[in-house]
Amino acid sequence: MTRALEQASPLGYVPPFDTYTLGEAYDEMFDGSGKPRESYRALFESLLQLPPEEMRHRQDAANLYFLHQGITFTVYGQEEGTERIFPFDLLPRILTHDEWAHVERGLAQRITALNLFLKDIYHAGRILADGVIPRELVLSSRHFRREMRGVSVPRDIYVSVAGIDLIRRPDGQFVVLEDNLRVPSGVSYMLVNRQVTMRVFPRLFRNYGVQPIESYCQSLVATLRSLAPPNVAEPVIVLLTPGVYNSAYFEHAYLARQMGVELVEGRDLLVHDNTVYMRTTSGLRRVDVIYRRIDDDFVDPLAFRADSILGVAGLFNAYRAGSVALGNAVGTGVADDKAVYAYVPVIIKYYLGEEPILPNVDTFLLADERHRSHVLGRLEEMVVKPVGESGGYGMLIGPHSTAREREEFRQRILARPRNYIAQPTVALSSAPCFLDGRVEPRHVDLRPYVLFGEDVKIVPGGLTRVALRRGSLVVNSSQGGGSKDTWVLQAGAQPQPIGSGN
Numbered sequence: 001m002t003r004a005l006e007q008a009s010p011l012g013y014v015p016p017f018d019t020y021t022l023g024e025a026y027d028e029m030f031d032g033s034g035k036p037r038e039s040y041r042a043l044f045e046s047l048l049q050l051p052p053e054e055m056r057h058r059q060d061a062a063n064l065y066f067l068h069q070g071i072t073f074t075v076y077g078q079e080e081g082t083e084r085i086f087p088f089d090l091l092p093r094i095l096t097h098d099e100w101a102h103v104e105r106g107l108a109q110r111i112t113a114l115n116l117f118l119k120d121i122y123h124a125g126r127i128l129a130d131g132v133i134p135r136e137l138v139l140s141s142r143h144f145r146r147e148m149r150g151v152s153v154p155r156d157i158y159v160s161v162a163g164i165d166l167i168r169r170p171d172g173q174f175v176v177l178e179d180n181l182r183v184p185s186g187v188s189y190m191l192v193n194r195q196v197t198m199r200v201f202p203r204l205f206r207n208y209g210v211q212p213i214e215s216y217c218q219s220l221v222a223t224l225r226s227l228a229p230p231n232v233a234e235p236v237i238v239l240l241t242p243g244v245y246n247s248a249y250f251e252h253a254y255l256a257r258q259m260g261v262e263l264v265e266g267r268d269l270l271v272h273d274n275t276v277y278m279r280t281t282s283g284l285r286r287v288d289v290i291y292r293r294i295d296d297d298f299v300d301p302l303a304f305r306a307d308s309i310l311g312v313a314g315l316f317n318a319y320r321a322g323s324v325a326l327g328n329a330v331g332t333g334v335a336d337d338k339a340v341y342a343y344v345p346v347i348i349k350y351y352l353g354e355e356p357i358l359p360n361v362d363t364f365l366l367a368d369e370r371h372r373s374h375v376l377g378r379l380e381e382m383v384v385k386p387v388g389e390s391g392g393y394g395m396l397i398g399p400h401s402t403a404r405e406r407e408e409f410r411q412r413i414l415a416r417p418r419n420y421i422a423q424p425t426v427a428l429s430s431a432p433c434f435l436d437g438r439v440e441p442r443h444v445d446l447r448p449y450v451l452f453g454e455d456v457k458i459v460p461g462g463l464t465r466v467a468l469r470r471g472s473l474v475v476n477s478s479q480g481g482g483s484k485d486t487w488v489l490q491a492g493a494q495p496q497p498i499g500s501g502n
Helices: 038-049 052-068 097-121 135-139 187-200 202-208 216-225 249-259 315-321 332-336 344-352 369-376 403-415
Strands: 072-074 083-085 088-095 161-168 174-180 237-240 262-264 269-272 275-280 283-286 289-292 325-327 382-386 420-424 430-435 438-447 449-452 456-458 463-467 481-488
Touching (some): 052 187, 088 097, 088 430, 097 344, 187 202, 216 249, 216 449, 237 249, 275 315
Parallel strands (some): 237 262
Antiparallel strands (some): 463 481
């Protein structure tokens, strides 16, 4: 059941919320009675005072900034071209100080437990011996790296950079949708979204009391520096990119520039006597820490895929010898396998003796005969995901699928049940977006970024991704999604609205 909001503009403009409807999902701006939540009240009142022409002008200014800064992403398989400006929505998503404090505690708990899990499975294997997680589930993961058994990593930290995807249930509670622990992307858009929002709503931003996020790149450098080999006082750090044709190349270049480190490709590095060197105009220079943005398979053609031209021959041996550190460690992907994800609550309980602060979405493991039978009888209600994919690819969204698509997935599941999990279709929360001169609700998720070095650091907020297509639940930019700025309010903040032209 949905209903439209009733509101009037004090200046006589056409009300921007006249097509805004409340459904079953939690709405970030309005409560169940249609009244703006206290944290959104100043934004709501400001929007009532701004005419559509002014809002369009601000949206155009934001788009122009993205264009001039070269802030783009690549969509593969599009005949009309692959390079696009990243879709950006003007209206921020707002979280209170208390909401964020709860999320922050949950993220710190989760990343701590996942690192303990990775250390355990590559060394003693206690959790497997105790039967807490099926041994075969871990060993059959496509991201489990037998080559990492017995390999020590700096500070025992396997995941130093993580992006944890959260959604808000209809009851308002945040839950974890999935963990991104290999090469999580999108943090540059979080930072750029803040820059753009401060430009288009300068007074509103100042009036709101928003916690800053600009320290992220400095925190990232500090995290990477903490991974350096012992007795290296001033480590040389590089960011390893697949190159300009990668979909996230803008982010790679942006982060390297902001951190003040060299952006390199595999051909810029070489290994001699288990030491990694960077080619420079003044000769070879030793490298101590590599922030890699390439997958395990392509890191070293001598250790993994022999046809890789993206990595560095001999890098894995240098890594095992401890002369160079990698962020993130090789083999971390087993912990974000979507089948292993189902066990994260018990992983937290096993290693920390605590209940999870942020629960999981209910998940069915299709390798389990009972789970599989349950799901196959309700495919039209389920979201089915391949366990090793990311970016929203290869999914079945049951309520939006055809009978033919469901039958195709049925056959895929029966052929390779270990490769799929299923979850009930969750009504992602909705947030206000400025679209075609109106403010309308669109479904959103949240990807906070977690850094783990000497301690856990989380900048307040994250990347709010938006399913810009009406009714869609897919927020990935590669499939029609966009993003918006995320404001976490300071304790005791009392936001004030703005007037037209400010």
